[in-house]
Amino acid sequence: MLHQIMFGKQVINYFFRNLWRWNNILESLSTHEYLPCLFLLHRLWVHFSCLCLISFYGLYLLYKTSHLLNILFAIPLHFSHCKMQPFYLQEYNEILAKRTQQLQNIRHQPAQFTVLVREIPLCSEHKTSGCSVDHFFSKHYPYAYHSYQMLYDATDLEQLLELPVAFVTFKSRWGAALAAQSQQHPHPLLWITEMAPEPRDVLWKNLATSYRYLPLQNLLVFIAASLLTIFFAIPVTAVQGIAKFEKLRKWFPPAMALQLIPGLRSVVTGYLPSAVLKGFIYIVPFAMLGMAKLAGCVSGSKQEIKCCSMVFYFLVGNVFFLSLLSGSLLDEIGESFSNPKNFPSHLASAVSAQADFFMTYILTDGLSGFSLEVLQPGLLIWDFIKSHTYSRGKEKVPYLYSMPYFRVIPFVSLSILIGTVYAVVAPLLLPFLIGYFFFGYAVYVNQVYTLNFVLSNENVAQDFFYSIIVVNAYY
Incomplete structure (x- = not known):
């Protein structure tokens, strides 16, 4: 908070000391760019007041959270000498009831006590991975280790192939968390541990993929997502061309007929580009999800999180930055390369435009x-369509x-x-x-x-x- 106030003070001092610079800048701006700058110059205190309000609200939330945590881990006897004993005891009992209910729910979730272990080496004596798992965790986690379950490739039921993957169960969540977050072997590609996903969330086919191939798969997914982002620039640039009526009239002369119908020009140049862009973007998440399936994630939730990050970076690159570059800055791209020092000013003008x-x-x-x-x-x-074709006669959801x-x-x-x-x-x-x-x-x-x-x-x-x-x- 103190840093924000000092920063606001320095900015205000800078504005007042360099007021003549602002006057020169405002004279060179258009009416559309002039009003926001004028608003910023004369109403700067409003913005920093909002920042201070948000900061104080954040501090209040932190105080409230710390207060609840203190009550959560406190003992009711600590409030015996407190005048507000009934209030604290009531709040403590409410939180205790919620924690008890949560612990009862966790009892029916064995995934909280299970660790997924991959790249298990063979036992030197019995030449099996299961024996190696039992010896390893019995030695390093003698008090927390409970049992293990190896995974098999059931493609051929007559010859089950044992995979170097196992689910190891511990007696406590603390032991499972400790094993999942620790490096088990000096070799970084052996005994790789992580918290096991829920049984319904596991992608069993990806568990058969060797952990050594995952970096290559992630690299291929990154290249595919980058190519999609680059080639998607074509429809985004076309949409921005529609938003500029002067460019649209230059590229497509029949567009001059839009001036004959009142209001049609504003609809085509205002609403149509956003609607077309939304239509193109609607298919992007599903394309990214298809790419994320090739990354070898062990659970569906991790696969969706990876897809989410890919979609977000795609939107930032195409919808945000490319919309700026394909607008007013595209006409001056040559000048920007010849004079790189003017690039920030061009980008700022493109943002306002x-x-x-x-x-x-x-x-x-x-x-x-x-x-x-x-x-x-x-x-x-x-x-x-599904209920009237291949799902006919089945139980409906x-x-x-x-x-x-x-x-x-x-x-x-x-x-x-x-x-x-x-x-x-x-x-x-x-x-x-x-x-x-x-x-x-x-x-x-x-x-x-x-x-x-x-x-x-x-x-x-x-x-x-x-x-x-x-x-x-x-x-």
């Missing part, structure tokens, strides 16, 4: 995206699952990035962003409650994963 596009993008995503999320037309059509993690969170993170960048440059974008988050909270909080009801007896890990991530992201 694309404010209207990102404002329309967030508005389009908020109205069309959330309405489609509520209606779920794609899932309805797919369920109708009474619910439609939606909201995959890799399709929701990257777009929310991109909106946060856009709002952070344009909070000062284009303050009018903030109301649209706030409305976007309110719409998202209203839509996804109901889906989270539905998933909590539906998945309570089917997939506890997915239920907890979605509810924690999505609700916190939108709240």
Whole structure:
């Protein structure tokens, strides 16, 4: 907080000492770029007041969290001399009841006590991996080790092939966590341990893949994602060309007919680029998920997390930076290479010039995206086709699952990035962003409650994963 206040003070002093520089800069800017800078110059204290408010609120949350932790690990007898003894005891009892309920739920989750071990060497005496696992963990974890289960390749039932992979169970969660987070052997590619996923979440085919090939698979996935990001620049550049009516009229002369119909030009250059871009981007998460399946993840949740990070970097590279570069900066790209010192100023002018596009993008995503999320037309059509073709006569699922993690969170993170960048440059974008988050909270909080009801007896890990991530992201 002190650093923020001192930084704000230095910025204000700098602005007042160099006011004549700002006057020269403002005179050289257009009307669209002038207003945000003027707003920043005369209302700078509002922004730093908001930063101070956010900082104080964060400190309050930290204090509240530490207070709850102190009560959580305290003993009720410690409050015997406290005047507010009933209040503390009531709060302590509530937290104790929640912890007891959580521990009871964990008792039915053996994955909390199990470690996945890969690249197990053969035993020198019996030439089997199972004997090596038992000797190793009995020696290094004599009090925590409980049992083990080797994995077999059941492609040929007559000749089961033992894989160098095993699930090792411990007597306590502490022992399992210690074994999963420790390096078991000086050789980094032997005795590789990690916490075991839930049985429903395990990707059994990927466990048969040798750990030595995973870096090569990750490299191939990275190259494929990079190529998709590069080639996706073609539709993004075309969309930005539509947003510029002067360029559109130059490239496509029949576009001059748009001026004859009142309001059609603003619709084509304003709403159409964002709608087309959303249509192209909608297929990207599923393409990234297909690539993430080649990375050899041991669980479906890790596979979705990897896909989520790939989609986010794709959106940052294409939707954000490429939208800036393909706009006003593309015309001056040669000058930027000849004069690299002018590149930051060109990039700053490009950011302010694309404010209207990102404002329309967030508005389009908020109205069309959330309405489609509520209606779920794609899932309805797919369920109708499936129920009338190959799934005819089978038991029907009474619910439609939606909201995959890799399709929701990257777009929310991109909106946060856009709002952070344009909070000062284009303050009018903030109301649209706030409305976007309110719409998202209203839509996804109901889906989270539905998933909590539906998945309570089917997939506890997915239920907890979605509810924690999505609700916190939108709240």
